[in-house]
Amino acid sequence: MNWWIIAGIVVLIVILLTKGIPVNFVKGSGQVVMKVTVGVLFLFFFNLFGASFGLHIPINVFTAVIVGMLGIPGIACLTAISVFVI
Numbered sequence: 001m002n003w004w005i006i007a008g009i010v011v012l013i014v015i016l017l018t019k020g021i022p023v024n025f026v027k028g029s030g031q032v033v034m035k036v037t038v039g040v041l042f043l044f045f046f047n048l049f050g051a052s053f054g055l056h057i058p059i060n061v062f063t064a065v066i067v068g069m070l071g072i073p074g075i076a077c078l079t080a081i082s083v084f085v086i
Contacts, residue, residue, distance in 0.1 A: 046075055
């Protein structure tokens with residue numbers, strides 16, 4: 001590593017320690033991470049129970065965000081796309 005990269009990281013750490021991390025940023029990013037995690041869990045259980053009916057929705061960032069933001073209607077929409085389009 002070059003010395004200017006280390007100096008930049010040290011300056012960034014000092015600024016964050018003195019000013020603090022914006023609360024809205026931490027709160028908003030925490031909610032997004034929680035929703036995506038819930039979306040992944042919904043997809044996992046849907047794939048677990050949907051396998052007996054021949055249904056499968058791949059678990060990736062796109063589907064996890066859709067299910068995380070929309071919930072059960074998101075799973076219904078992705079299932080309809082999977083069944084009728086693909």
